[in-house]
Amino acid sequence: MKTTLALQSTHRFANRLKLLREQRQQGKIAGSTKKRQGLSKEQRNLILSKTDGRCHICGGKIKNGENWQADHVLAHAHGGEHSIENYLAAHALCNNYRWHYGSEEFQWIMKLGVWLRTLIEKRDNLAIPLAEKFIKYERHRITRQKSSLVKPTMKE
DSSP, rough: HHHHHTTTTTHHHHHHHHHHHHHHHHOOOOOSOOOOOOOOHHHHHHHHHHEEEEEETTTTTTTTOEEEEESSSGGGGGTOOOOOOGGEEEEEEHHHHHTTTTHHHHHHHHHHHHHHHHHHHHTTHHHHHHHHHHHHHHHHHHHHHHHHHOOOOOOO
């Protein structure tokens, strides 16, 4: 019902997205006292086996030795436990983009992304400037990521 109401106008749609963001931010548990414990190799293997060695977000194969993350199914920020039952395997990139969005908010993000991709492929006049902004954003993100991997050396 809320989904169809949101689609009645651009204004309502924007308000719905804003409301979902506010609800997500309000739902966060401030300063959780329970610290995450590192996972043992056996626990990581168990988590990876639950998805048959695949990312639970995109479905892609997690290659042997590839960096992957144990993703909270119910986000820790929203009360999800640090437990084997609440973890599924995810590519680091997929997990970072999923973040701690609620299900409806993440579904809108996915729908918007798929829709925009189609418009970009069709070279839609409104979509091309957005594609250019996205490429600029991605280049900047990759540059930041690479620069964070380079650790400065101390001179004696």
